[in-house]
Amino acid sequence: MSALNIALVGNPNCGKTALFNRLTGSRQKVANYAGVTVERKEGLFRTPGGRSVRVLDLPGAYSLEAASPDEAITRDVCRGTLPGEAVPDLLVCVADATNLRLHLRFVLELRRLGRPMVLALNLMDVARRRGIRIDVDRLQARLGLPVVETVAVKRDGAAALLARLDDALPAAAEAVADDGDLHAQVAALMAECVALPASSGGLDDRLDRWLLHPVWGLVILAAVMFLMFQAVFSWAAPLQDALAGWISVLGEAVAGALPDGPLRSLVADGLFAGLGTVMEFLPQILLLFVFILTLEESGYLPRAAFLLDRPMRAAGLTGRSFIPLLSSFACAIPGIMATRSIQDPRDRLATILVAPLMTCSARLPVYTLLISAFIPRETVAGVFNLQGLVMFALYFAGVASALAAAWVIQRLRRGEGEHVLLLELPSYRLPNLLDLGIGLWERARVFLRRVTGIILSLTVLLWFLSSYPAPPEGAVGPAIDYSLAGRIGRWMEPLFAPIGFNWQICIALIPGLAAREVAVAALATVYALSTANDAEAISALSPLIAADWSLATALSLLVWYVYAPQCLSTIAVIKRETNSWKQAGIATVYLFALAYLASLVTFQLARALGA
């Protein structure tokens, strides 16, 4: 039997992706459509009859009149007008059987294209449970298309579709430009073929009464977020420590096997430092994704966007910015990639530009080092731990700055035109484990691929800058002082004197550009300490810097880290997601400028107050 090229197309929230996962399992490939930041998902599977099928999961669309780049891609692929993309042999329209009133309209619109089509009624189990009766044969006759029932979340739920794919391609309907009022046709079809129960959507109503309640809704949202943060930061900690332990053991073993020399230094200080820092945050990022994917699958996230839309709009963002910014608390890179769900390009750009200000987990080692060295272990008002308060203040500063920055950005570039929300709040569903697993696996893979590629290259290059030229024989002082990075750092010193940075800090900031947490290891290098990991570095460094720096300097460095984009990978991702060096440049400049100003104010103020 010949191979087949099919595409899954339908409204958002029809369960298309669940069906895609059911058909392809993990045999999926995620990339981008050329020149746009629209995700291209392709998979491979075999029908029971042995036919090999390539399936494309097209972005959800409400209509062929595209309102966003996502929908434009769907329209172009279905019409066969997307360059480089072959027109699919068969279109599989996926419709939510519990909401045919909305979904059938698009099916009829697609039918006008005159291509071979099959209609897959998804979520049939939920429809039956709600008492919705569909006369499938009648529907098939009226539509002139083969109709199959699918339950994407059940193990063999795609069986009917697979069997249909074994048969010959259905005859295509005639291509028509316009065949009258689609809504009227849908109404007629519904009247004939679908029997709705007296009342429906009871569960959604009841849940929304609480989850969207003016008071309780916000309380529940705060509770959910608090739970997420607890999980991501406390529960992931043992996993993180374990992983860090294994990596340092592995690093030592590999380094031990190599003779002393530049190669060993590259492997131990360059490769393992680079890999190690990324890997250590993987448990946190994965845990965060578990929460976000679960909330997404359950249908709760649009509710969060609903609750927060008004305040976020006042800050120059949109309710849809919530999820990307939430993800940025673990790492801005997946957060920035998640901004694809924001339709309006202005809102999307604003969200991308402020995402780096959300306190990402990479800042924690730096904050921990400085707080433990300089902030006394006291309690304030007998209840609050001073160190904890300072940490909270840093987080708060990040969020507040992000909102303020977004406000300024939108004032500067408001532009004409409405900002539109128009967001569907889908029915609540129980998250499906298979979809969760595959979603997690996919996101982890994409993140790892993007980051290890760039961050690895960057760390190797920064290692090179920090190691060469090598110190001459009999030199005293840290080796890094003689290298290119050392020269640059020393040269920077007068520039950074007003904000209280000494030459050691200036030098450490250069390898610290690889990733935020690298600053800790870099400081250790500058103080000529040889430490295996961040924890060791923190405990060895604390007394050294406590003796060497003033409180004003420490506070200034803390504030610097709230703002400065000491993470070239983030900038690289901004460039990829905006397709523009200019935007990445703007982000870099404004963030460093903010960092310098804030540090300046902090240092001078602290010094004036006697720190």
Added chain:
Amino acid sequence: MTPALQLGVVAALVGISALSLLQRLAPRASWQVQARISYWLERSGRPAWLQRIGGWLRPSLAVTTSACGTGCSACKACK
């Protein structure tokens, strides 16, 4: 491993990192530079071994922006 060999390996790794970074951040420009070098090496009148290197360097012609949708992974720009 002699120090010279070590240096060679390190230099190679650093060079590869730099190149891969450039390719990731500016894929179109990298493709053009690679194409130009390959073309320059393959010009007639050059010794055969240079031409062979040029041929090996030649970037896949299928890698134009339109082909990115077909799932090819030749230019690493999508990854």
Added chain:
Amino acid sequence: MTLPELATGRHAVVAAVHEQGPGDAVARRLRDLGFVAGETVRLVTRGPLGGEPLLVQVGATRFAMRRAEAARIRLQPQDA
């Protein structure tokens, strides 16, 4: 009467979707989503801060929309 003026929790029937200027893509999208003459809509609830966005139910679907988008939807006069 426009949709934002509907009391929270009440049902109404759509009369038409008005364009706000030529080539109004939002109006077209609203019609595609089912806001056509004769459809019953219900204003389920409003956002907790500022009364925006509006949660509107049409048929079996719920949409969150801002006041400006909802203002395009004209409703048939309700009986007292």
